[in-house]
Amino acid sequence: MHKKTIAELSAGLQQREFSSEELTQHYLTRIKTLDPKLNSFITRCEESALKAAKEADKKIAEGSTEKLLGIPIAHKDIFCTQDILTTCASKMLNNFISPYDATCASKLKNAGTILIGKTNMDEFAMGSSTENSAYGVVKNPWDLGTVPGGSSGGSAAAVAARLVPAASGSDTGGSIRQPAALCGITGLKPTYGRISRYGMIAFASSLDQAGILSQTAEDAALLLNAMAGFDPKDSTSVDEPVPDFTQTLNHSIKGLRIGLPKEYFPDELDPALKKLIYEAAKELEKLGATLHDISLPNSHLAIPTYYVIAPAECSANLARFDGIRYGHSCKDPKNLEDLYERTRAENFGDEVKHRIMIGTYVLSTGYYQAYYQKAQKLRKLISNDCQQALKQVDFILSPTTPTPAFKLGSRSHDRIHMYLSDIFTVTSNLAGLPSLSIPAGFVNNLPIGLHLMGNYFTEARLLNLAHRYQQVTNFHQCYPTIV
Amino acid sequence: MMNDQDIKKIAKMAKIYIPESELAHYRDINDILTMIEQMDKINTDAVEAMSHPLEIIQRLRDDTITEHNERTRWQKVASNVEAGIYLVPQVFDQVCDHVTHDTKE
Numbered sequence: 001m002h003k004k005t006i007a008e009l010s011a012g013l014q015q016r017e018f019s020s021e022e023l024t025q026h027y028l029t030r031i032k033t034l035d036p037k038l039n040s041f042i043t044r045c046e047e048s049a050l051k052a053a054k055e056a057d058k059k060i061a062e063g064s065t066e067k068l069l070g071i072p073i074a075h076k077d078i079f080c081t082q083d084i085l086t087t088c089a090s091k092m093l094n095n096f097i098s099p100y101d102a103t104c105a106s107k108l109k110n111a112g113t114i115l116i117g118k119t120n121m122d123e124f125a126m127g128s129s130t131e132n133s134a135y136g137v138v139k140n141p142w143d144l145g146t147v148p149g150g151s152s153g154g155s156a157a158a159v160a161a162r163l164v165p166a167a168s169g170s171d172t173g174g175s176i177r178q179p180a181a182l183c184g185i186t187g188l189k190p191t192y193g194r195i196s197r198y199g200m201i202a203f204a205s206s207l208d209q210a211g212i213l214s215q216t217a218e219d220a221a222l223l224l225n226a227m228a229g230f231d232p233k234d235s236t237s238v239d240e241p242v243p244d245f246t247q248t249l250n251h252s253i254k255g256l257r258i259g260l261p262k263e264y265f266p267d268e269l270d271p272a273l274k275k276l277i278y279e280a281a282k283e284l285e286k287l288g289a290t291l292h293d294i295s296l297p298n299s300h301l302a303i304p305t306y307y308v309i310a311p312a313e314c315s316a317n318l319a320r321f322d323g324i325r326y327g328h329s330c331k332d333p334k335n336l337e338d339l340y341e342r343t344r345a346e347n348f349g350d351e352v353k354h355r356i357m358i359g360t361y362v363l364s365t366g367y368y369q370a371y372y373q374k375a376q377k378l379r380k381l382i383s384n385d386c387q388q389a390l391k392q393v394d395f396i397l398s399p400t401t402p403t404p405a406f407k408l409g410s411r412s413h414d415r416i417h418m419y420l421s422d423i424f425t426v427t428s429n430l431a432g433l434p435s436l437s438i439p440a441g442f443v444n445n446l447p448i449g450l451h452l453m454g455n456y457f458t459e460a461r462l463l464n465l466a467h468r469y470q471q472v473t474n475f476h477q478c479y480p481t482i483v
Numbered sequence: 484m485m486n487d488q489d490i491k492k493i494a495k496m497a498k499i500y501i502p503e504s505e506l507a508h509y510r511d512i513n514d515i516l517t518m519i520e521q522m523d524k525i526n527t528d529a530v531e532a533m534s535h536p537l538e539i540i541q542r543l544r545d546d547t548i549t550e551h552n553e554r555t556r557w558q559k560v561a562s563n564v565e566a567g568i569y570l571v572p573q574v575f576d577q578v579c580d581h582v583t584h585d586t587k588e
Contacts, residue, residue, distance in 0.1 A: 037566075051557055087521065095560075096560055097559075097560060098560075099556050099559060099560060101559060189512075191537075192536045192537060192539055193539075206534060206535055206536060207536075208555065232544075234528075235541065235542060236535075238537065238539065276503075298519070298525070301521060301522060301525065303518070304519045304521045304522050305522065307515060307519060308517070308519055308522070315497060319498070322498070323562065324561070324562070324563075324569055324571055325557075325558075325560075325561050325569060326560040326561060326562075327562075328562075329562045329563075333572045334572070335572055335573060335574065336571055336572050336573075336574050337498075338572070339502075339571065339572050340498040341498050341499060341500035342500050344498055344499045344500070345499050345500040345501065348499070352510075352513060353499055353509075354509070354511075354515075356497050356499060357490070357493050357494065357497055357499070357509060357512055358512055358515055358516075360493050360496050360497040361485065361489075361512070361516075362519075364493070371519065371522075373532055374522050374523075374527060375522060376532035376533050376534055377527035377530040377531070377532050377533070378522055378525065378527060379532075379533040380530050380532065380533035381525070381527070381530060383533060393557055413517060415511065415514065416514060416515070416518055419518075422537050429536075430536070431536060432535075432536020432537055433536075447559075456537070
């Protein structure tokens, strides 16, 4: 059962091949048996999941044909889930039982999905390896000595190991797409504003977006149907019509123009990885797309720009964690200042504290213009580059990451090298454009991903492109031996 | 670039306690600042700052009540609450002079 996609599981439930209760128990047993090797879950929701599964079976028996009814999923532990621990992988929130559901969690619940657990992540979504969690590192199921990527590494590892058919994630600089690539699965970051951020604990508000980690583009489309849509509770939610993303999956891609930015294929790029990406581009060409050379001239500034804006916004967003209204507090504070300072020092991890410090510095008097305002202007240039390119082509293609999964611990003391993992992904966040990663082959027996980025609100066409590629390749059907 | 005094000052602003013994650990922030300085290579005098990825303006709504007091529900997760009030450690160290004057009168 666990090797089936959501589309297949949905058909299986409707045809009464198995029940949602059997399916949910199957995944819960797999998690109990295999997750000690991966550490991809922080919280398992066994009792509530089985109760919800029984409810789903009743509705199926009564004739409900909702596509996601009875399907187990997991949520990255950045999404508030009512009456369930929501930690953001931080000691700061190790006692936070959320009093409400995030909008996207609520929408998936209403669509009939079964929440089986909350997945591990880099603390407050800051990281590219899921080594920054207060709940231990997550391991890549393809090679337990390597990282799954981050910050949605728990979701990626869980889906790759088929502990759950799909999971939610969040993406601020690549945190869905990069772990999807390193774990050999599909990861979608929609247009900024497409999915509500209400109840998604904020890291960098102008960059954060909720998204999906799944086995296939078809599954991502099914989930996006449920998650997308205007939310009045999120002031940045966009009132854009939500199509049925599954309806156009099989459309022809003849005539679609695909651009390969020369800056994303430097000479230093791993030759085996580069070869696989070019082969993937050729597959799309065989399907009728046309390939074009394009340029994103300011792309070399994307990482510095991102690592000013994201820490700046994080320093503001994490100012709310003071140990008073929620979250962990330090013991025996001498005064209010001491309460704030020691609560935050004791309960934020090292990477989080570093980013808050960087953010505070770049926003401080005397430095704001040189750093933050400068970065905002460069963000405009980077976005303009994308818009210029998207006048010539429909989609932009590149590798998702410069390398396959790296060894655990190999970059945890080398911040710059770690940050450079995001080199191909951050542009999509800076410009607010939708993008995804799909499996495109193996380098040294480790999966790598193909990255596709489109213009605003082109998720239907993006998923169509990815789905057509997955119809002529089988990389998305590969799974690690742990499965 | 930040020296140890700067690190202490920024830590104070960020409300994060960093003891003297740990200041050295934060000196690598200067590596990030060096990387960030690549931004200076481009002249952006004529470029408008972009604070938001989409060309949208802040949505407004009617000035009507939509939310209701759910203080009990939200305070369930607080560490120290009494009679609907969040309790915090003492803010002021001593009674202010003007209060003493008022009492005398």
